Amino acid sequence: MINVKKRKFRRKVYISSLISSVISLVILCLGITLRVKKGCLGPLKSFRIYQMVMQSAVGENLSKSVKCDGNVGGNEGLIVLETLDLWKIYRVGKIEYPALRGVSIKVRRGEFVAVVGPSGSGKTTLLNLIGALDRPTKGEVYVDRVRISRLSGGELSELRNRKIGFVFQSYNLIPYMTALQNVELPMIASGVPPRIRKEKASSLLEDLGLGDKAHKRPSELSAGEQQRVSIARAMANGPSIILADEPTGNLDSKSAQVAVEIFRNFCDSRLITTVMVTHNMEITRFCDRIVYLRDGQVEREVSA
Numbered sequence: 547m548i549n550v551k552k553r554k555f556r557r558k559v560y561i562s563s564l565i566s567s568v569i570s571l572v573i574l575c576l577g578i579t580l581r582v583k584k585g586c587l588g589p590l591k592s593f594r595i596y597q598m599v600m601q602s603a604v605g606e607n608l609s610k611s612v613k614c615d616g617n618v619g620g621n622e623g624l625i626v627l628e629t630l631d632l633w634k635i636y637r638v639g640k641i642e643y644p645a646l647r648g649v650s651i652k653v654r655r656g657e658f659v660a661v662v663g664p665s666g667s668g669k670t671t672l673l674n675l676i677g678a679l680d681r682p683t684k685g686e687v688y689v690d691r692v693r694i695s696r697l698s699g700g701e702l703s704e705l706r707n708r709k710i711g712f713v714f715q716s717y718n719l720i721p722y723m724t725a726l727q728n729v730e731l732p733m734i735a736s737g738v739p740p741r742i743r744k745e746k747a748s749s750l751l752e753d754l755g756l757g758d759k760a761h762k763r764p765s766e767l768s769a770g771e772q773q774r775v776s777i778a779r780a781m782a783n784g785p786s787i788i789l790a791d792e793p794t795g796n797l798d799s800k801s802a803q804v805a806v807e808i809f810r811n812f813c814d815s816r817l818i819t820t821v822m823v824t825h826n827m828e829i830t831r832f833c834d835r836i837v838y839l840r841d842g843q844v845e846r847e848v849s850a
């Protein structure tokens with residue numbers, strides 16, 4: 547009698563879990579279909595939709611939800627970067643210099659955003675705060691939903707090394723190291739074994755058209771080539787975000803276009819989010835969105 551009751555109970559549990567699985571599957575499919583039909587994910591290729599769904603499924607991306615505010619960019623997706631009422635006030639003696647005054651922006655996975663504005667408008671300050679190179683006076687920065695003000699010094703270094711790739715106007719390559727060794731550097735910091743990091747560095751240099759320049763030192767490379775080495779170095783640990791501060795500032799127009807096309811390609815093929823500060827409006831045509839800063843505030847945002 548007890549056995550029969552147990553069996554009935556198990557069958558009920560089995561049937562109800564089967565029904566709830568089917569219902570969730572139907573809801574998921576309906577959700578995706580509706581979003582695609584509504585155009586929320588319209589501009590994204592099916593491959594990218596698949597990648598995003600897979601990433602959220604395996605929990606790699608911890609973003610809040612699939613957000614489709616649809617106001618800017620048209621490249622809706624998972625929010626990977628967010629600043630909330632960000633303030634930075636530098637203090638020199640008794641004088642205060644407000645560099646950022648309440649900046650709130652959101653950037654989606656795989657989005658390529660340009661930050662432009664007059665000199666002194668706070669572009670570098672914003673990038674430094676996003677990249678956890680400096681701390682805000684007030685406000686928050688979220689990277690993959692992690693509030694970075696909560697992280698300890700060690701955790702911040704880990705975040706900078708693994709999730710964020712930095713590219714600077716002056717390349718910042720180590721002059722006595724070869725291109726290959728420069729690209730290997732971040733991987734040494736994260737403990738990648740020598741053979742693997744050599745292979746990865748070679749393959750990145752190859753991808754960026756520098757396969758035959760791997761053993762040259764920075765002084766033996768052109769400006770454009772040095773910047774490509776620094777982009778390869780930024781990519782070494784497979785970051786989800788690239789922060790570039792005037793990466794084309796020292797380049798001629800052709801090399802500048804090559805560098806920006808590389809960022810565009812990383813955004814599209816590897817869903818890497820890129821925030822690039824620039825004075826060069828010509829190259830912003832490769833971006834999804836332009837954020838205009840003025841006097842430490844977002845003046846406006848437009849689709850590029």
Ligand SMILES: Nc1ncnc2c1ncn2[C@@H]1O[C@H](COP(=O)(O)OP(=O)(O)OP(=O)(O)O)[C@@H](O)[C@H]1O
Pocket residue numbers: 636637638643644645663664665666667668669670671672
């Ligand atoms: N360490 C600092 N101490 C005091 N003031 C600073 C410091 N760093 C920046 N500032 C001030 O903060 C403001 C924003 O500087 P920031 O470097 O972010 O501007 P920017 O938009 O990157 O300018 P540029 O286009 O010239 O690089 C400027 O007025 C600058 O003088």
Ligand SMILES: [Mg+2]
Pocket residue numbers: 669670671
């Ligand atoms: Mg600057």
